[in-house]
Amino acid sequence: MVKPFQRLLLNRMLRRKRLSLWKLLVPLILILILFKFDVHFGNYFHVETESVLFFSAVRQFVGSKNTYTTLDLSDDLEHDYGNDNFGDENEVDKECSIPKLKHTVEIKEHHKPGDQVGCRRVKPLNGSCSFAEKIFKRKEPLTCSHQQSFQICSIKEQSDRYDVHCNISICAKTVSLGTMDPHTGTLIWSSFYDVKKLEHKISDMSVNPITIKGFENYGFVFLVCEKKDYGSNMDANMYDHYLYDTSNASQLLILPPARQQAKQTTSSDAFNLNFIFIDSVSRHHFFRSLPKTVKVLESMNAKYNLNLSRNKKDPTPLVLDFELVQSLKSRTFESLQALFSGYVNPYEKAFGVLAYPPQPLKIESLFQPLKKAGYQTLWLEDLCYSWEWGLPKDLKFHNESLTAREIWNKIKLALQKAGIDSLGMTYAHCQILEANGVNDHFHGPDNVCYNGRHQHNYSLEYLKYYQTEMIHRGQPFVTFFETNVGHEDTGTRIQTLDTDLEKYLHFLISQTNTLTVMFSDHGNTYGNFVENSLEGRIEIFHPFMFMLIPQRVENQIGKSEMNALIENQHRLCSSLDLHHTILSLPILNSKNYMKNVAMEIPAANISEFNKQFNVSSYGLLRPVWMGRTCDVVPLIMPNLCICDGYEVAMKNDSYHLILAQYAEGILNNKIQRQQGGSGMGLHNCQKLQVSQVQNVRQSRLSDGSLSVKMDLVINQMGKKEVLFVALKVPLNTAKPLQLVKFERITPYSQYSKCANKTVNLQLCVCDLTNHEQVRNSSSVTQSAFLMDVDQKLIRSGSGLECIYLMKKSNENGFRFDVLNMCSNTIKGKVIVYVKNIVLSTLYMPVEFRLMSGEIKFLVAGVRRNQGKKIQVQIKLDYTLFN
Template sequence: MESFVGFIHIRYANLKRYFDTECSVKKLLFIFVASCVIWYYIGARGRKDLREPCQFQKVPFSSSVMETLKLEKEVKCNVWNSFVYFDNTGYLSLNHSAIYAAGFNQSQLTCEYAIVIMDGFHGSKLVDKTILIKPTYVPNDFVYVVCKTLNRKTVYANFHYNVNTEINKRVLLPDTQDQLNIVILGIDSTSRFLAEKQLPKTLDFFENTLKAYPLKGYTRIGDNTLPNIVAALTGKTLVESVLSTSGYPSLYKEILKRKYIDCYSEDWAPFLPPHLVKYPNYTHYLRSIVVASKQSEFKMFQQTFNNNNTFETQDEKLCFGNDFKHNIVLDYGKQCIEKYRNKRKYVFMWVTELAHHHPEYLSLGDNDAHSLLKWMHETGKLTNTAFVLFSDHGSRYGTLTEHEIGRMTKNLPLLSLYLPPHLKSRYPHIHRNLKYNAAQLTTPFDLHETLLDIFTQNFKEKIDFTDNCILPRGISLFRRIPNRRSCYDASIVENYCPCYSYQPTNADDKVVQQSAMFVVSKINEMISKSPFSCKTLGLIEVVSAKIQRIPQNSNTNQRSSVRYVVVFKTFPGYGIFEASVEYSHTNEAKLIGNIDRINSYGNQSRCVSEQDFTYTSLRQYCFCA
């Protein structure tokens, strides 16, 4: 996953010490510098186009991109059966049919389970080991099971889970027509475009059958997962969240104040450090076994009698033992919804691995996401529930980004919102505004304001924004978002603003070639300052280029400039990169934003340790000598 997630995760303790009361001067200096950087990118330069009302680019569709999204091979996870299982009442039992199918009988095996708990934030440990003979009640959500033969050879090892409501010690209140449940399903690296192609059953059922509202102008505000999710959950930028001294963020205060149960389900351990967004540990938190699965002492496999077959995890990116990771995330969330029926619920599910590296794998989750929604609909679980289906950003690298449509849509992640019919009928302005906002420029800050409105029952109609008022950074989607809203108003930096209009230009143009060479020199400058042995990169060719002419800003007398977006290939390693270069009226070149690697680099950067989060961002650039 993204380097900055890990960097913030690892460095948080240092940041906290850095910003304590004894370092007030440093704190003020940091705030000043951070403010200058933000101001510089968001508007100090008076960029006319950034302040203009948004006009979304038309996305050119190419049939060739569909070939990119086809699965090259069948992916399976459930190639072996579990020797134990949880029933709905929390009892753990032996699965005799699976044991017999593997060639064993019960007298040949001893199965032992242990409860899995967190050991700090980065590890898990086992407690209360118990031999499993008959159905046994487990007062916890997670266990690790090992089955051995009479000669002590391990033939089965796996994690098992069950949402146990006895873990919760807080008083909970029932959901009502005004105090809605909130269920959120997030899928990493999924643009609206990609979701429409790879999740057709899910989107058709959600938006056409259930009448959920698609927000097609939803735009990322940061490069990777963390800034976009932090904005949605806290209403703050990363810098604001790190510096915040206000305790729990507003959403979590409402969860506690209004007596909701809280469930959090994820498939990638470093994703969202609770300490960054000032959350305590969630009541039901899948992280325990996700972290444990990465520890070498915990294996997941099954052997058959006489070692005829050994079944192991088929694909560590997609599978967790004998099931898909996304299925475990969805099922854990589903259990929370079922076990706490009629109680107020906040359920957050986040699927990282499915589409993060391979957008073509997203289709593997279509039937499962559709099944969850259909189950909630048919069992009445949506009666008093707001359901958010969303993402953080589109594909940032991989085969899809090698196509123009993939690069254009990575700034437009998926967002679709379901509200129960009774709410829309009692507050018709919400229906009108959400229909209108479908084509407006929206952000994670807006999603945060919307979630707050749901928690606080803030459904009454509000007056529209006047033409001359300053628009707030975050606007609830229940309000009508003005046409005049710009990327500047919404705090979307230039790199991610989807409102710019570009024209294709000749890749052989002298300035285009010069721009690509300029970016390559910037990459070499970065890697030359690192402690790793990275080879100097050279330019092979410019793959494609676009141009945007930026008119003079009459308010600042800033002269017109021109920007090139270049996609180019380098050697050694055949890396493909995308970057933006702007030329002022004096022809001075300036790099705008990040240099993105848009194809896989495999083990080319093996000399850059994945464990050293400070340098992880260099992995996309470094070809190790």
């Protein structure tokens, strides 16, 4: 069968006038070879079915004087290349359901005439659940049984005190106690030969703070001793080393906050706030990975419904399952910024992944008002306070150039501003992570253990200690616990949380005056499921959120507010709604609330900017408009809407290939500009070559423009890389094509070993096997362009042949690049004349300056109106410098 580009080549040859015999025979022989071997022009852009993209290079013979050429491409662009697709994922398998809790509490919704539900969750593709099961299913979650567990000391809670008991029979001689230095934040060590003195020291920390006035309990101590099998020759200066030595017995002992007497207060109705934040876990992945946790949530609602029907009072909380939570961005910072401060701006340029935010996370917007209302605040997270992620980045106190004492002072100031009273045992996670051989656990290990226990087990133990003690004191509290157990490549480590989280939820049943919000910010952003499944991509933007509301808290919130919360379980919402919900709770809005005087809840302020997002000043305490869609949710691109029908899945046709080519050109220009120097110079980060387009989704914006999102697949250096891009195509206005945002889906931190330091790491693909700089492999040799389909020769006195104008085109548009293979720098400009085309720029001419060996994307255009003919002419003008 004759391919479209083969027909085009033949037609072009037949149209040429006054061809000499040899000029005709050579291309005819080439055509016969193409017919025989079914060759695709795929060196520059490869697709996995028939070629729908047409490649040409126009070779110019130039001298030192100004020259130009004009090409008319209208006939080429009107040619029908067919509608072949590639990269289409069509696995046929069983139908996949959308998970939800059983036994949820519902109310009859009152709809107005003409009301329509604006958002229903995108139906998962058939087979995606089978694919997920294949990737994530384990017979049993990983345990810490591979580690030997030592218990040197233990704490047992009594009704009015904590008892400390130690057994040092496993130790050769001395026991070393590691505590936090309150001046530097480092561990200081002391040795104990006598078990009673050791017990008394630990007891002083957790039971009798009066005897050691001024000592701050950091929520943990480390205990280390050399096992009897190895003898005793510990050097007092090597305790930190011995903490990870397998010849030693080491234990992390969690300490409860120092026991204090209960306060005499009238604020018994001031309920507590408890946030459980599980980073990078989608709603679907929560249900597939945490079956024990799901079961206990469902059992709570089953018991709640039973008690409700019997009009029986019971401490079991009501569990609300918010089914349609839309992630604002596939990154934690923006989601938490919206939660704490209500600030989100989808139009501003986001800071880089490895950069620091321009402003710290404004935790104080929520915590400081709570502190003024009499609350104690606790922040727990499982990252190292002296490393670059987590609070050190969010509050901008990380600085490797400072001493430990200087960093410690910065931490204290940052926490004070944020309104955080305590980090509890957070400081211990530096040692836990170091014992696992990592600074953070975003890319492994598959299981994070210390002394035979999971990392999160320690955090949840402290959280229970803290909440129990605050309730004992009669002290209202707000706790925020963040775990990154789900933030890793495999997607299976989250399963290790299930048993401990199930036990903690059972503990919460006894917390009759605590409102718990358990939520995530987004789904996993990398890994096999995300890279190879459209459903995995959608799950990135569909986090989970549950509220656990005891009856006592229900009564304080109010009946109409509770009805709104129940109704909003099925409405589209985001962390911005949650922000206004928290700020509208009665604990923050009644000046006389502590005196138990009922008052109308005032509305939280809505900024003028946020009014465009149709968010209620009462958040989810008022019914969300049932017609709400992603139009009024502040999505930070690139992003996918979870609502069915908002974005239409498209086949990968020639229209989208042109857009992919435009995006590739823009990104390659960024790489070249950031690397600097000559195109023939020494560069590690290669020019991107898109080989496939996948997961194309399209929606119509309010201004009539098209929003197009797609995955660009890049196969270079023996690896498959995926970039997610969002583009805007204005159809009704005189505006240019726009690459709104891009995001690397596949992991890329490993390329830091070979990347040029000046290049955005998200854009870099380089040779991991050779760290020495190499010639840029994207610089194309002259011989690569001998198969020109269209060319015009301009002779010069010197007969120089080294400037190439390269064209990729199909019936829906084009892209032009220029390549300088001369030994000199060239400066030039291009003017494009079009009809029925949306161009990548409104400014003509497009000027360029190219050093020897450089290739640069100039301009691209895509068809504006599918029913009308398109016309394109291009004029090139340049100067050659000596």
